[in-house]
Amino acid sequence: KAVEYAKMSWPQWPENKVSEPFYSSLAKVVSRLATKIQSSNPLCLEFGFGAGRMIWEISRILPSATIIGVEMSPSMIAVANDLLKGIAVTLIKGNAEKSGIKNEASDLTISVNVLDRVRNTTKAVKELARVTKKDGFILIANAFDYELQFTPIEEHLTPKTTLDLLKKSGCEIVEDKNAELAKILPSGEVKKYDEHILILRKCRSQFSHQEKK
Numbered sequence: 001k002a003v004e005y006a007k008m009s010w011p012q013w014p015e016n017k018v019s020e021p022f023y024s025s026l027a028k029v030v031s032r033l034a035t036k037i038q039s040s041n042p043l044c045l046e047f048g049f050g051a052g053r054m055i056w057e058i059s060r061i062l063p064s065a066t067i068i069g070v071e072m073s074p075s076m077i078a079v080a081n082d083l084l085k086g087i088a089v090t091l092i093k094g095n096a097e098k099s100g101i102k103n104e105a106s107d108l109t110i111s112v113n114v115l116d117r118v119r120n121t122t123k124a125v126k127e128l129a130r131v132t133k134k135d136g137f138i139l140i141a142n143a144f145d146y147e148l149q150f151t152p153i154e155e156h157l158t159p160k161t162t163l164d165l166l167k168k169s170g171c172e173i174v175e176d177k178n179a180e181l182a183k184i185l186p187s188g189e190v191k192k193y194d195e196h197i198l199i200l201r202k203c204r205s206q207f208s209h210q211e212k213k
Helices: 002-009 021-034 053-061 074-083 121-131 159-168
Strands: 043-047 066-071 089-093 106-112 132-142 171-176 196-202
Touching: 021 053, 021 106, 021 132, 021 196, 043 053, 043 121, 053 066, 053 106, 066 074, 074 089, 106 121, 121 132, 121 159, 132 159, 132 171, 159 171, 159 196
Parallel strands: 043 066, 043 106, 066 089, 106 132
Antiparallel strands: 132 196, 171 196
8 A cells, every 4th residue: 555655656666756746846845934033044844744755856846955755654664765765864753743852843843735634633733833843844735635534623723723722832923825736736736736835933842941852
């Protein structure tokens, strides 16, 4: 299944890897956000990297970044390691609800089509905020079109409830595209996607100086 998913994500794999409009456009957003961070070597952290498509795009457009990917599936990690050979990236096994990443480690935290596939979406949203530095950014792209087999109905989130949870964790809205991708996708590609893009900035720390240690 992991290999099948990889072939779906990378239609030209393994002979040729080509940019895909949705992921390459999101990578450009990441690059734009990186210019707002006071770091020549920002740490980008992606939850649920799957076959590594987003990581590949970020490595091309933001070569100075340190990239860490968290994925719970060992088979997907194996596939991504193969597909991302030659790219400086750290891939670790972890859960989006409890990643094991240190508090406020990430300059840019990314979640693409993950929130509808975790067991507890509320915990996952809080984890995104926990691992992000003060003044860092969180990029969420999700269709919010949940399937009951993956996400119990009591854990379903809407863009609004997701925003509310993140704001409680010390984040403020930077952009809320509300399923309108025209500003970041090439002409003719918008209708292919039904995604809600949320960009937030971590405006205050959740942790005391002692807790950070």
